[in-house]
Amino acid sequence: MTTALGKVVRTTAFKLSAIYIAVFSVFSVFFVVYIAYSTNVLLNQQVRETIGTELVGLSDQYRVGGLSALIDVIDQRAHQPGASLYLMTDADGHILAGNVSHVTGDVAARSGIEPITVTYHRSETDSAERTALVQVISLPGDFLLLVGRDIGEREQFRSIITSALAWALVLMIGLAAISYLFVSRNVLKRIDSISAGARRIMLGDLAGRLDIAGSGDEFDRLAESLNAMLDRIEHLIYGIKDVSDNIAHDLKTPLTRLRNRVEAALSGPADAARYRATLEATIEESDQLIRTFNALLSIARVEAGSTDGGMTEVDASAIVHDVAELYEPVADETGVELSVETPESITIKASRELLGQAVANLIDNALKHGRPDSGQARIAVSTAKEGNTLVIRVADNGHGIPDADRERALQRFVRLEKSRSQPGSGLGLSLAAAVARLHNGTIELGDAKPGLAVTLRLPIHWVDGAKSS
Amino acid sequence: MRILLIEDDKETAAYLSKALREAGHVPDHAPDGEIGAAMAADGGYDVLVVDRMLPKRDGLAVIEELRKRGDHTPALVLSALGQVDDRVAGLHAGGDDYLPKPYAFSELLARVEALARRRRPDAAETVFRVGDLELDRLSHTVSRAGQPIPLQPREFRLLEYLMKNAGQVVTRTMLLENVWDYHFDPQTNVIDVHISRLRAKIDKGFREPRLHTVRGAGYMIR
Numbered sequence: 101m102t103t104a105l106g107k108v109v110r111t112t113a114f115k116l117s118a119i120y121i122a123v124f125s126v127f128s129v130f131f132v133v134y135i136a137y138s139t140n141v142l143l144n145q146q147v148r149e150t151i152g153t154e155l156v157g158l159s160d161q162y163r164v165g166g167l168s169a170l171i172d173v174i175d176q177r178a179h180q181p182g183a184s185l186y187l188m189t190d191a192d193g194h195i196l197a198g199n200v201s202h203v204t205g206d207v208a209a210r211s212g213i214e215p216i217t218v219t220y221h222r223s224e225t226d227s228a229e230r231t232a233l234v235q236v237i238s239l240p241g242d243f244l245l246l247v248g249r250d251i252g253e254r255e256q257f258r259s260i261i262t263s264a265l266a267w268a269l270v271l272m273i274g275l276a277a278i279s280y281l282f283v284s285r286n287v288l289k290r291i292d293s294i295s296a297g298a299r300r301i302m303l304g305d306l307a308g309r310l311d312i313a314g315s316g317d318e319f320d321r322l323a324e325s326l327n328a329m330l331d332r333i334e335h336l337i338y339g340i341k342d343v344s345d346n347i348a349h350d351l352k353t354p355l356t357r358l359r360n361r362v363e364a365a366l367s368g369p370a371d372a373a374r375y376r377a378t379l380e381a382t383i384e385e386s387d388q389l390i391r392t393f394n395a396l397l398s399i400a401r402v403e404a405g406s407t408d409g410g411m412t413e414v415d416a417s418a419i420v421h422d423v424a425e426l427y428e429p430v431a432d433e434t435g436v437e438l439s440v441e442t443p444e445s446i447t448i449k450a451s452r453e454l455l456g457q458a459v460a461n462l463i464d465n466a467l468k469h470g471r472p473d474s475g476q477a478r479i480a481v482s483t484a485k486e487g488n489t490l491v492i493r494v495a496d497n498g499h500g501i502p503d504a505d506r507e508r509a510l511q512r513f514v515r516l517e518k519s520r521s522q523p524g525s526g527l528g529l530s531l532a533a534a535v536a537r538l539h540n541g542t543i544e545l546g547d548a549k550p551g552l553a554v555t556l557r558l559p560i561h562w563v564d565g566a567k568s569s
Numbered sequence: 570m571r572i573l574l575i576e577d578d579k580e581t582a583a584y585l586s587k588a589l590r591e592a593g594h595v596p597d598h599a600p601d602g603e604i605g606a607a608m609a610a611d612g613g614y615d616v617l618v619v620d621r622m623l624p625k626r627d628g629l630a631v632i633e634e635l636r637k638r639g640d641h642t643p644a645l646v647l648s649a650l651g652q653v654d655d656r657v658a659g660l661h662a663g664g665d666d667y668l669p670k671p672y673a674f675s676e677l678l679a680r681v682e683a684l685a686r687r688r689r690p691d692a693a694e695t696v697f698r699v700g701d702l703e704l705d706r707l708s709h710t711v712s713r714a715g716q717p718i719p720l721q722p723r724e725f726r727l728l729e730y731l732m733k734n735a736g737q738v739v740t741r742t743m744l745l746e747n748v749w750d751y752h753f754d755p756q757t758n759v760i761d762v763h764i765s766r767l768r769a770k771i772d773k774g775f776r777e778p779r780l781h782t783v784r785g786a787g788y789m790i791r
Contacts, residue, residue, distance in 0.1 A: 390671055391754055410657055425723060426749055429762040457753040464756055528756075 112291075113284035117276040124272045132265045136258065143257075144233070147249045148215055151235045154184060154247045162239055170245075171197040184249050185220070185232055191242035203246065204229075215248070231255070290319040294326070306334055339403055351392065358385050395527040402454065402534040414452045416490050416558075417442035417483045423459045424481045427467065431479065436467060441482040448490050448560050450539055458535040461528035462494040462554050470496025470551055488560050490541075495553035506545040532556065570685055572596045573614040575605030575631065576647070577623050585618070588674050589681075602626025609635055614642055615685045618677070621648035621659065629662035636663035643684035647672070656752065675786035679738040686734060697732035699790050702771060702779050704732050713771055713779075723748065724767050731780070731790040740787035764788055 108114055154177075162170040174186045178199035187198035195201075202221045215235040222230070234248030290313065297310040309330060310323040365378035424440040431438035459481070466479045477497065484491045529543075532554070536543040541558035572589055574596050576582040582598050589596040597614075599605035602623040609617055609631065617635075619628040632644050646664035648655055659667045665687075666680050697704045701714040709725060711718045720728065726748050731739055741760040745751055764780065772778045781789045 391756070394669075394754065410654065422749065423751075426751075426755065426759055426763075427757070429766050430757055430759050433762050453752060456751050460751075460753065460755055467757065 111284060111288065113280050113288050116283055117280040120279060121272055121276045125269060128268045128272070129265065132261055132268070136261045139257065140254065143251075143254055147233050147251065148235075150184065150249060151215055151233070151247050155235060155237060155245070158245060158247065159237070159239070162245075167196075167241070167243070174198060184247060185234065187244075187246040189244045196243070198246070200246070203234075217251070218248070287319075294319070294323060297323075298326075301330065306337065336404055339400070351389065354385060354389055354392075358382060358389075361385075392527065395531060399527060399531050399534045402531070402538050405538065410453065411449055411451050413447055414450050414455070415445045416448050416450065416455065416492065417445045419452055419456050420459055420481060420483050420492055423456050424463065426460070427463045431467060434467065436471070436477040436479055438463075438479045438481070441480070443483075444485065446483060446485050446490050446560065448539075448558060450558065451535075454535045454538065458532040458556065459492060459494070461532050462556075465528045465554075466494055466496040466498075466552070470498035472497050472499070472550065485560070490556075490558045490560050492556040492558075493553060495548040495551060497548065497551040500547055500550060500552045501545055529554070570594045570615045570682075571613060572616050572618060572681060573599065573605070573609055574618045575599045575602065575609075575623060575628065576618070576620045577601055578620075585674070585677070589678070592678055594681075600624075602628065602631050606631045606634060609640070609642070610638070612640070612642075616681050617642055617644040618681060619644055619646055619664070621646055621650070621655075629659060629664070632663045643687060645677070645680055645684060647677075673786075675738065675783075676740050676742065679740045679743060679787060682737045683734050683739070683743065686737060697729070697735065699732055699735045699779055700777070702732070702790075704728060711771070713775065718770055720767075720770060724763070724770065727763060727767055728771065728790075731788065735790045738783050738786045738789050743787070 158170060158173065161173050171188065174188055174197040177183055178186045178197070183199060185198075185200050187200040187203065188196045190196055199222065200220050201223045204219045215233050217231065218234055219229045219231055220234075221228070230250055230252055232248040232250050234246050236244060236246045238244050294310055297308065301308045309327045312320050312323050312327075314320065361378055362382060365375060368374065421440060421442050424438060428438050463479065463481065470479060471477045475497075480493070480495045482493050484493070529545075533543045536556050536558065539558045541556060544555045544557070546553040546555060570593075572594050574582060574585055574589070576585065576598070577600055579600070582600070586596045586598055597608060599608050603625040605619070605623065605628075606626060617632070619632060621628040623631070628646060628648075632646070635642065635644075643665045644663065645666045645668060646659040646662075647668050647670060648659065649670045656667045656669075665684055668677060668680060695706050697706070702711075703713070704711050704725075706729065711720050711725065711728060727744065730744065730747050742752075742754075744760050744763075745755065764782075768778075768780045772780055779790055781791065783789050
């Protein structure tokens, strides 16, 4: 039971409701106290003014008409409905006129211009002790005149305010309970559904996604973001799975070859020249393995986004120009015409190293696989600015890649049948694709008619953290 | 040349020490970061070879500490990571060069020697001379036996780097890093073709070649 209660207390709905109650209570108490206080002050002032006016009037009566006139006026006023309190005594304390039979305390001693609060009885038979605000003055001839107003109604007013406050509190608790029910039912239910969805996915349902209610509110937006994150994670997990599959396939094969060669050398005759040849071949093969392994690791890191390769403001045209220049002698030597067209400098936030490597891979690829059967082999490298997009294009005039194979060519280790005999790890294009993604861009294999055209499109301005999957 | 090798793997350390000794250097070995830092602090080394991940104290921390004390002994950082970010971190900590594992010994040796050479005063000279081959860094001119040789800007930088390290092996990756400022593996023999073009310009028609290929390692001007 206590744990169930604790669970309720820990919910956001409960906490929110508690905060509502606290805040509104403080406010309403403040307002009620403020109103009560101000009203009290106002009423007090009115009573004082009334008393003061009556005293002035009665004093005038006395001065003009003498004692008898005053007594008459007092008697007359004292018996009107809602009358003030009057009491007139002589020097010995005998009551001469008025509607008050007894005043508690020595009033005579407290005569003056300031009203005072006293308790009194209306008549000898009236046992109720009432409260009044009175002012006492002494008239010539040692007469004492007391005028006052009963302030019992103010007590009544106070009790009304108090009960209003109590009602307000009850109402607020009721509203808080309703808001608790609303929040817990509607809002927290959505959060619970998201938690449940997340748990389901954690239990292994990687393809599962969070429900979207379709109302387009914050919870839908949250669920959409989380789903996008899940897409990305799923993509990465399959990426890792791909890597391990590929490692198993494409790294184990050369490792086995390596091992077999060394084993064969050991079991054969002990000949220094043969050993040497085997060792040299072993070094060469292990270098190629290391190269493949490095390429795989950098692709994995670039794809996971765990490296940004040192993003800075760079001139993409200068990078393309430099890399093309790096390959130009090789192209020249192998009889390929390499042309570079970089009409303007294009500043982009990118990793010089990774972008350079991507372009190098594309040119390398074109040099290796982009040769026509006859005629002059040509590779055209260019940069262009299309609106907010940097376009880097590497096109050859070789055989190209058939439509059906293009998607596959971007995957790791895929070497299309024709190029199996050529050296290379089969990772060049997939690294370029990973670099494009890291820069929030795309890579596209197209038809250069004839030949293959690889186009990298990178946004020139992009916000960090807005990487698409 | 006195070299301090801070490396925790015993086998690698023994192999490197032996190879460095065979190359005519005097290597000392420290098996962890603390001992390494203490030995480096004693000074007297021409080059430090520091593994990045070491027991007790990180390799980069050792270098950083030395630099804070004003010790600028050149340091080569060895690392299994080898990514761009790690290289930047290594150089930022005060390392002078960065070599990702696995590496060929010839690469390590060439880099260690280049680092040591950088400290010598003649590295800042404006005119490099190797025999009758002359390169003027201010006027950007190259001549051999008094005959001017016109070079493309990149060829000039290639020759400049080779001549700065005259008499020493310069590897292909060192050339790619220092002349083109790229650290990736170009896969194709791009550097070799650049070298053969340069060779055609500076050695063709002369009896004695200046630009030599060092088999399995790289190139050398002498």
